[in-house]
Amino acid sequence: MTETPEKKYYDDPTIYYPVQADSREKYKRSQNEVLFQTREAVMQEAGEEDQALEHSVNVRLANPLLGLSYEQIQRDVDDFVSSHGLEEYRDVFFKGALCAQAQATGNYDSITVLTEDDRQALRDEKEHRWKQPFSLYWLACCCSVAAAVQGADESVINGALLFFPKQFGIGSDSDKDQWLRGLVAAAPYIACAFIGCWLTQPLNALFGRRGTIFLTSFLSFASCIWQAVTNSWWHMFIARLVLGIGIGPKSATVPMYSAECTPPLIRGALTMQWQTWTAFGIMLGYAADLVLYHVGDTEHITGLNWRLMMGSAAIPALFVMAQVFLCPESPRWLMKKGKYQQALQSFLRLRNSPLLAARDMYFAHRLLIEEGNIRRSQGPFPFLELFTVPRNLRATIGATILMFGQQFCGVNVIAYYSSNIIQKVANTSETNALLGSWGFGMINFLFAIPAWYTIDTFGRRNLLLVTLPFMALFLLITGFSFWIPDTQPDAQLGVVLMGIMVYACFYSPGFGPVPFTYCAEAFPLYIREIGMTYATVVLWFFNSVLAITWFRMEQVFKPQGAFGWYAAWCMILFLLTFFLLPETKALTLEELDIVFSVPTTKHAAYQFRQIPYYFKRHFLFQKNAKKEQLYTIDNSISKA
Template identity: 45%
Template sequence: MNDKEISTQEEAFPDRERRGTLTSINLNKNLAAKISNPLSDIPRDVLMKDVEDFAAEHDLHDIVPDLKKGALVAQNPGGFDEMEEISPEEKDALRFEVTNKWRHPGKLYITIIICSIGAAVQGWDQTGSNGANLSFPTEFGIPIGQDIPQDQREHNEWLVGLVNAGPYIGSAFLGCWLSDPLNTYLGRRGAIFVSAIFCLLTPIGGAISQTWEQLLITRLLMGIGMGLKGSTVPIFAAENSPATIRGALVMSWQMWTAFGIFLGFCANLAVYRVGDIAWRLQIGSAFIPAVPLCLGIFFCPESPRWFIKKGRLRQAHNSLLRLRKHPIQAARDLYYINAQILVERQVIGHSNYLSRFTELFTIPRVRRASLAAWTVMIAQQMCGINIIAFYSSTIFREAGFDEFAALMASFGFGLVNFVFAWPAFFTIDTFGRRSLLLFTFPQMTWTLLGAGLSALIPRSNPAHLGLVAMFVFLFAAFYSPGEGPVPFTYSAEVFPLSHREVGMGFAVATCFGWSAVLSITFPSLLGAFGVTGAFGFYAGMNVLALIMIFFWVPETKERTLEELDYIFAVPVRTFARYQISTALPWWFKRWVLFNKNATLKPLYTFDSGLADRKAMLRKTGKV
């Protein structure tokens, strides 16, 4: 199957003689880098007959008129103004969708907000354990101060790292991999509800733990909920969102993670002076964001793509009616998504859970998505953000801050991380995912180097503390609109529907697994190399991550989830060769030599219908 030339429209719509000339595109080896619309070459009368057959097959007779008009718009998205079948009111609705891309039903935004609130659990827990690190080790008999004998201190550092890593170990080894079966049987909403229950109960269990072993167990169980939630919520948001603002809506996951980090630091300061139970309150308070998630998830419409995957087209249409402003938009999306999924199935087929996992690395189209998702996820750990999220209070104390000043500096880091996540909300769908990463990674490199070198300034010098804090804050300011929101947004987009759950599970397991490794090893790394050496090491990791992103991560902005099949059908060698031979020389001419006349030859070409849509967006200033 991997090497078979597949005529995508021809296989999905088998009556070839009725459809005229069809373009043959191999979704496993798209050498022409062409983005195709499977409806574009179908004659109008044949398309209308196909719509009638589709409606009859799925018992959608009552919406046939809407489906016919929706199919025509899907076939030629930029040409609806010339279609006599489309009423003036429907044309206004389609035009409004382009000129007012943020105007969508409240149900869509409520769905995104309720689901993304759950991300605050993850951020809150990170900062709760951050503050708790200053006191719980002593209560449980595993202190890590400099006055402890070296052998004992090294042993205790590993234990503290293990406790901090608990949620990420539980996520990487179990929670993420439950996403596929639970999504299959319970749907997106059911899987999210199960994750919310884990995230609600386990922080409370951690707060009443009496030994470090009990605390570790509660944190491992929390990881099941975090992994399941992290693997499902971004998919749910991506599948419900329109392509033009999908990045912004899915990145609300990161917004709420950053907000959770900020609230966690606020909680740390609020309970700082309550005595021996401070660390219990810091860890236990992370249950709060899970409450609205538990209560609100079933008020959200289920993913229409999940319904289509299950063959429940009526329910998919009902969901789309709640998520789109006009019935013609719902009919268009229903017919177009289903048509693209039919094409996708010719390449991917149907498989069981074990086969789907192995196919992440054996089917070329899926393997390229796995590589790109793995790259952006592991880069989030390589950049060093979580050493600060987990250990900023410890780092600042090692750099010479007293305990309260360390918590205040950590609070400042959390505030910067949240505030600077907002720019990505407006740039991720215009500037693009790839461009944000390529811009911010160099900035994170020099800011980490600056923080590390500032730690060499004698502590008696007032500049020591100020410069360390300033560079850490600058690092957060560049991380938040770049590598912060992109990985979960990007990974939720790139996999085909057939492998989306297991693919996202793999991507999140990569992120959380390496987060666990980082959490366990960083106390020892800090003890061995100090603040300067630790920051210098992660500055080097930023450079490596930048190179990987440059060669392996394609852009996904403004393409529907199904159109990304064609993006990831382009071989990695073709993509990397284009970056070296075309994109990099253009960038040098344009931004180093400041040659405004330099032009970039695009890698991808588009079917006429898709090209019309891009032209329409350009006319309205949306591209």
């Protein structure tokens, strides 16, 4: 090696991985140096209170192949293909294992067994990251429509609330009716938090990712029809509880499915399609409310318009059920079930070349072995490991901040009740209220599109830090607009709509896509299903709190105070994000373990020390301002 491992590891991550037969001693020395150095880096970042555990665990999880000799990899690959009936793929798995060992640095040049086609595939992966197989994009389409199902399920209630409370006798302004309206609206999210989300792990264990998506989409379809034929508020409440049992596992499974199938360089952009197309589904729900608003009753049906609104959300669920089994199953899930031949076929459908498929599959296989060893060394209650294992606890803290924050940034006050809010402005018409809601849904969808390109470049954390102050500002503007005199109705309505719409412009590329993307990748594989279950429980619990309390809060605090409450939470979330949330962009699912090896207190102290740097760099525009390095995985992360 012409440079020291330390310099190359910290400044220019191109660690040398020679594999020529006549250079094996040099290969072993270089691997041992890198392994020692990686362990030292993790030891320094882990903190004294848990470094003994974390430095051994996270080194193995960072790259289970690090430090292995050329001969050892050969023997391991031989055992792997023999034990799983993959002998015909021996050569490609051997090359894939060598590439997996080197993928943290991307230095594949010294692997002499690679052909020119292999090298071109590796170059294309980096230089043409959006050139992916049709199956991968079809899978992304499936996940997107599943998200649209959820968005429509959430938003059709917005228009229906203008009608069915009066028909069911809970439409007055009494305290009791306000709480009942909130309870009916919040029913799916109560069921999500207390029942549905906890079914994620057992449903995935029994039926896989695709089977779980199918079953939950069926529940959405059936409960939407059920809601449309209810005849009392408590009947509607029960139907919406069943809807929530389907929403919970689906909201955890779809982002996880997408993250497990997607290459690292575009994982964030494809995983965030969940939130983008949830926003599209919300817009569809508003559109259905508008189209069906003027439908009149028939001789035997009262409230036909709102019944059709509630039933319309069943349509996209049919599409998901019809095509989800045309997508490949998650290869990582198949490997957990010991179905390695099926997993390889899935990887071959999801990657551009057999080499890339073999590399990712072998890497995942080795990681499963390490995580299985770690799992057996922990206690018998895996849920507790979210809080007792330091690496997992840090992911749990991040997930809690984000899932709580996605609700208490105030977005679903607008998503669920915008028609009611707008209608109270200068007594505007119900049609105009629905038009305003549809405009919010359209902007929410359109402004999520830029995040497809920024979430893997600008970063998850940075998107939140940039957008949260503006979200707080425009929530305040929306609330304060209610002080405009009623003698100026046009001005009042214009400011309210402006506040809601511009708020959506900043929510959509920030707190819209980031939470699910972040949570789907933050937890290690062996506990990811449980971690996503916990994350979605937090999300839907606080969603239900928001939905139940809004009508009462609006009456007691007045619109000014109610919107100000959520604006204040946006600023609190800004501080929590700045001090406690690590960046996760552009890393493999496995490399994230090194990021979460840094103790929370050390991360917060580091961010506090960087405040002068941020001020000089972004306010005084001093391009030569120096930033302290924290992470030692690669240079891009240390600058994040």
